[in-house]
Amino acid sequence: MTRTYGEGCPIALSLDIVGERWALLVVRELRLGPRRYRDLQAALPGITPAVLSKRLKELEEYGVLRRRELPPPAAARVYELTEWGAGLEPVFQALARWGVRSPVLPLTGEVSADSVMLGLRTFFAEPVADWSATYEVTLGREVYRLRVEAGRLTELARGPAAAAPDVLVRATKAAWQAVLDGADPLDDAVAAGRLSVTGDVDSLRRLVEAPRKIRTRAPAG
Amino acid sequence: MTRTYGEGCPIALSLDIVGERWALLVVRELRLGPRRYRDLQAALPGITPAVLSKRLKELEEYGVLRRRELPPPAAARVYELTEWGAGLEPVFQALARWGVRSPVLPLTGEVSADSVMLGLRTFFAEPVADWSATYEVTLGREVYRLRVEAGRLTELARGPAAAAPDVLVRATKAAWQAVLDGADPLDDAVAAGRLSVTGDVDSLRRLVEAPRKIRTRAPAG
DNA sequence: CCGGATCCTTATAGATACTG
DNA sequence: CAGTATCTATAAGGATCCGG
Numbered sequence: 001m002t003r004t005y006g007e008g009c010p011i012a013l014s015l016d017i018v019g020e021r022w023a024l025l026v027v028r029e030l031r032l033g034p035r036r037y038r039d040l041q042a043a044l045p046g047i048t049p050a051v052l053s054k055r056l057k058e059l060e061e062y063g064v065l066r067r068r069e070l071p072p073p074a075a076a077r078v079y080e081l082t083e084w085g086a087g088l089e090p091v092f093q094a095l096a097r098w099g100v101r102s103p104v105l106p107l108t109g110e111v112s113a114d115s116v117m118l119g120l121r122t123f124f125a126e127p128v129a130d131w132s133a134t135y136e137v138t139l140g141r142e143v144y145r146l147r148v149e150a151g152r153l154t155e156l157a158r159g160p161a162a163a164a165p166d167v168l169v170r171a172t173k174a175a176w177q178a179v180l181d182g183a184d185p186l187d188d189a190v191a192a193g194r195l196s197v198t199g200d201v202d203s204l205r206r207l208v209e210a211p212r213k214i215r216t217r218a219p220a221g
Numbered sequence: 222m223t224r225t226y227g228e229g230c231p232i233a234l235s236l237d238i239v240g241e242r243w244a245l246l247v248v249r250e251l252r253l254g255p256r257r258y259r260d261l262q263a264a265l266p267g268i269t270p271a272v273l274s275k276r277l278k279e280l281e282e283y284g285v286l287r288r289r290e291l292p293p294p295a296a297a298r299v300y301e302l303t304e305w306g307a308g309l310e311p312v313f314q315a316l317a318r319w320g321v322r323s324p325v326l327p328l329t330g331e332v333s334a335d336s337v338m339l340g341l342r343t344f345f346a347e348p349v350a351d352w353s354a355t356y357e358v359t360l361g362r363e364v365y366r367l368r369v370e371a372g373r374l375t376e377l378a379r380g381p382a383a384a385a386p387d388v389l390v391r392a393t394k395a396a397w398q399a400v401l402d403g404a405d406p407l408d409d410a411v412a413a414g415r416l417s418v419t420g421d422v423d424s425l426r427r428l429v430e431a432p433r434k435i436r437t438r439a440p441a442g
Numbered sequence: 443c444c445g446g447a448t449c450c451t452t453a454t455a456g457a458t459a460c461t462g
Numbered sequence: 463c464a465g466t467a468t469c470t471a472t473a474a475g476g477a478t479c480c481g482g
Contacts, residue, residue, distance in 0.1 A: 002453080002454095003242075003453075003454085003474080003475090005246065005267070006266075006267070006330045007266075007330045007331060007332060007336075008328055008329055008330040008331055008332040009249075009317075009330075009332050009333075009336045010316070010317040010318075010319075010320035010321040010328060010340075010343075011245070011246070011249055011313055011316045011317050011320060011336075012246060012320075012330075013320040013321075013323060013326060013328055014316040014317070014319055014320030014323075015245060015246070015316070016326070017320070017323065017326065019240075019242070019245070020454090021224075021240070021454085021455070022455090024232070024236060024240070025226065025232070025233060025236070028230075028232055036463080036464085037463075037464050037465070038463065038464075041464095045227075045228075046226070046227070046456085047456095048455075048456055048457070048458090049464080049465060049466080050455080050456085050465090050466075050467085051454090051455060051456080052465090053464085053465060053466080054454095054455095061325070062323070062325055062326065063323070063324045063325045076463085077463085077464070084319075084322060084323070084324055087319050087322065088315075088319055090311075090314075090315035090318070090319070091312065091315040091316055091319060092232055093311075093315070094309075094311035094312040094314070094315045095231070095232045095235040095236070095312055096230075096231040096232050096235070097231075097311070098231075098235055098305075098308050098309055098311070098312060099231035099232060099233075099234040099235030099238070100231040100234075101305060101308065102234060102235075102238065102283075102284070102305070103284045103305055104282070104283055104284045105234060105237070105238065105283065107229055107231060107234055108229055109227045109228045109229040109230075109233075110228060110229055111228060111229040111230050112230075115228075115230045115232075119231075122231075223472085223473095224455080224456090224472080224473085241473095242473085242474070243474090257444080257445085258444075258445050258446070259443095259444065259445075262445095267475085268475095269474070269475055269476070269477090270445085270446060270447080271446090271447075271448085271474080271475090272473090272474060272475080273446090274445085274446060274447080275473095275474095297444085298444085298445070
């Protein structure tokens with residue numbers, strides 16, 4: 001931390017730690033679990049290896065993430081958030097909820113599969129209706145498992161569901177995103193085969209409609 | 222926005238807008254109301270005029286703040302948050318609550334009077350005990366008014382209380398901060414004259430003790 | 443004075459190539 | 463695979479100056 005705000009304000013302190021370019025996006029990529037160097041590079045289009053290395057080193061020093069060597073046969077080096085680093089979750093939620101209401105800038109560009117799924121957690125924070133179900137969502141090669149209990153999202157993780165889920169979805173990332181955004185009605189997407197659904201479609205409907213109400217846009221000015 | 226992340230993720234979008242150096246601290250200084258260029262410069266030690274001008278221009282373009290000319294006799298140019306810009310409040314709360322738990326970096330340096338008072342709002346978000354009172358706090362030349370209703374902080378603004386408040390406090394910024402941090406017990410500070418209190422000391426005690434419980438530190442690692 | 447703009451220097455990020 | 467090394471482009475830091 002050569003360039004520092006050096007204030008006694010906790011906000012300035014946070015920005016000294018995660019306020020540098022790319023830092024918060026590196027952390028974002030670790031929200032759903034450990035990642036390898038090249039996964040991070042792939043998920044952060046435009047970051048250069050030198051900057052990624054530097055950020056990983058700094059964030060490790062500050063205690064936001066740690067480096068861990070997986071034992072053989074995996075034998076990979078991964079980065080994962082510390083407990084304190086995982087505490088940035090409310091910051092991500094707040095930033096996402098604010099950014100989505102931007103009156104001037106559009107929301108265009110690529111989104112990682114992780115981010116699409118995390119959008120669900122961000123905009124579906126409060127219980128909406130009382131239902132419970134387990135889900136497994138496959139987007140390309142990425143698989144996620146979800147659990148809703150009493151209308152509350154209690155689990156969102158990478159990897160397949162442990163037991164047979166109530167609903168099994170397979171789609172492209174774009175198709176899934178279109179349904180979540182409300183651009184593509186669920187029934188249309190299923191009928192046209194853009195979403196392949198096995199199990200209880202009503203539970204899926206509840207899931208994709210849950211986050212909808214938050215996503216409104218602020219007036220300009 | 223020359224350097225942009227250009228992602229479809231709302232977090233990346235937010236960072237394109239307020240992620241540049243100094244941007245969020247400029248916004249922070251406007252949380253309690255309009256400020257002049259000069260005030261911002263004074264509140265942001267280390268910022269250069271060129272950078273401040275650039276940030277103000279960008280933040281105005283994005284719709285985070287607006288420039289306004291006060292009519293005579295004030296005849297000053299001030300910057301104030303738009304409604305959307307004020308929507309960054311949850312981001313500040315999340316950052317402050319996270320930063321204060323930093324396991325490695327200490328919290329040292331100067332803090333503006335605004336920030337000290339806003340810390341009260343950040344760490345006293347939920348009702349703690351059931352009481353109501355009005356306050357007027359004078360720190361050096363800065364005066365603030367506060368209102369607690371049913372154990373909830375419902376008003377925090379610059380300027381004196383409209384009607385006679387239940388409690389009137391006068392202190393230096395440092396002395397007030399020491400009491401809020403718990404480093405200086407309220408009774409000691411009052412007895413020694415570091416805090417000059419007029420009115421109901423018990424209501425003041427409730428106020429300064431309300432935010433205490435949040436401020437714990439996370440374990441390192 | 444206030445509200446900046448200008449000029450020069452230094453630090454950080456982007457681009458590309460390369461190595462243990 | 464997981465980074466370094468090198469070079470260039472940009473942005474921030476520091477000081478000074480200018481117009482209303």
